[in-house]
Amino acid sequence: LGTFTLAIPAKVYAAEGARDALGSLKAAAHRTQRPVYPEHRDLYRRPLTVAELDRFDAVVIDPPRSGAREQATALAECKTPVIAYVSCNPASFARDAKELCDAGWRIDWVQPVGQFRWSTHVELAAKFVRNAPQPSS
Numbered sequence: 001l002g003t004f005t006l007a008i009p010a011k012v013y014a015a016e017g018a019r020d021a022l023g024s025l026k027a028a029a030h031r032t033q034r035p036v037y038p039e040h041r042d043l044y045r046r047p048l049t050v051a052e053l054d055r056f057d058a059v060v061i062d063p064p065r066s067g068a069r070e071q072a073t074a075l076a077e078c079k080t081p082v083i084a085y086v087s088c089n090p091a092s093f094a095r096d097a098k099e100l101c102d103a104g105w106r107i108d109w110v111q112p113v114g115q116f117r118w119s120t121h122v123e124l125a126a127k128f129v130r131n132a133p134q135p136s137s
């Protein structure tokens with residue numbers, strides 16, 4: 001949570017389901033005087049709505065292994081111009097990416113990250129952007 005949140009040089013809204021992680025983020029944001037607005041929110045049970053997402057200039061999402069099926073549905077329809085998606089499961093990433101791409105997003109880039117030496121585990125980091133509107137014929 002803090003790995004991404006504290007690195008962003010702007011106002012950040014951070015939703016997190018784990019209270020201990022949220023408490024650590026609040027303390028770190030206070031200590032570093034960062035404009036972070038944390039909320040305890042389970043995005044599986046109560047994903048951000050399209051209207052809430054439309055207020056943001058960008059979205060960074062790092063879901064659990066099961067992915068972000070519920071949140072991806074709202075992300076697919078939002079007007080936010082860019083989504084950064086970090087995943088620890090290529091299968092759930094592919095499912096969520098399909099949801100986004102079917103709604104007019106495209107993968108600008110995707111980067112596998114082998115951060116666990118001696119392991120076959122891979123993380124994925126990707127940037128999604130909206131497809132440019134096609135000219136009328």
